[in-house]
Amino acid sequence: MERLDKFLTGAGAGTRSQVKQILKCGRVAVDGAIVKDGSAKVSPEAQTITLDGEPLGGKRRMVVMLNKPEGYVTSTDDPRDRTVMELLPEEYRHQDLKPVGRLDKATEGLLLFTNDGDLLHRLISPKKEVPKVYYAKHEGTAGTEDIRAFESGLTLRDGTVCLSAKLEPLGAGESLITVCEGKYHQVRRMMASRNMTVLYLERRQEAGLALGDLPRGQIRELTAEEIQNLEKVAQ
Numbered sequence: 001m002e003r004l005d006k007f008l009t010g011a012g013a014g015t016r017s018q019v020k021q022i023l024k025c026g027r028v029a030v031d032g033a034i035v036k037d038g039s040a041k042v043s044p045e046a047q048t049i050t051l052d053g054e055p056l057g058g059k060r061r062m063v064v065m066l067n068k069p070e071g072y073v074t075s076t077d078d079p080r081d082r083t084v085m086e087l088l089p090e091e092y093r094h095q096d097l098k099p100v101g102r103l104d105k106a107t108e109g110l111l112l113f114t115n116d117g118d119l120l121h122r123l124i125s126p127k128k129e130v131p132k133v134y135y136a137k138h139e140g141t142a143g144t145e146d147i148r149a150f151e152s153g154l155t156l157r158d159g160t161v162c163l164s165a166k167l168e169p170l171g172a173g174e175s176l177i178t179v180c181e182g183k184y185h186q187v188r189r190m191m192a193s194r195n196m197t198v199l200y201l202e203r204r205q206e207a208g209l210a211l212g213d214l215p216r217g218q219i220r221e222l223t224a225e226e227i228q229n230l231e232k233v234a235q
């Protein structure tokens with residue numbers, strides 16, 4: 001929480017004396033209600049502060065990366081299971097962050113969160129073809145026929161047709177899979193359609209971002225430059 005007048009000067013609304021005048025004239029509203037008292041405490045992250053009806057500063061756009069451990073469901077609320085929201089430290093819990101897409105309860109690895117709804121929808125839209133790279137341990141060993149089948153667009157056991165994807169065998173029972181869409185249990189179902197049941201799954205990259213050395217269960221905020229790059233990928 002900070003003083004409204006201090007926030008207004010910091011947001012470029014004017015000098016201290018100009019801000020006093022602006023407030024006196026009733027040109028500033030907090031969550032729709034006119035506030036004239038400069039000493040009123042506001043929370044710019046959580047509230048909408050307007051000058052002449054135009055939002056000032058507003059909520060800071062935030063994108064956060066989590067290295068998800070297994071055992072957490074990707075949901076904002078669940079009656080039975082622990083959710084990924086519980087892995088966000090306290091100071092991030094009131095930022096209106098939502099998970100970008102979904103990882104299964106058993107899947108580990110890179111999961112993004114953002115409070116920018118527009119960016120979120122573009123990142124998960126199959127039309128934007130945002131690449132996601134998964135590491136899988138699985139039954140059997142991927143071969144040339146499997147690589148070709150992934151490339152030409154697999155048909156899953158229930159008849160669902162997938163976009164072209166990349167399968168890179170790493171050795172017996174281990175592969176990297178790159179997909180540009182996010183259907184329910186997609187990688188597990190793609191591998192199952194080629195008789196390679198997935199035993200372990202980790203997302204290692206999304207939209208050009210990699211987990212790097214982020215420890216399991218930990219989060220980090222993306223830099224402004226990384227967010228710019230995300231914007232380009234999801235344009």
Ligand code: URA
Nearest residue numbers: 104107185186187188
């Ligand atoms: N594909 C899956 O099958 N599961 C995930 O969690 C992510 C992609």
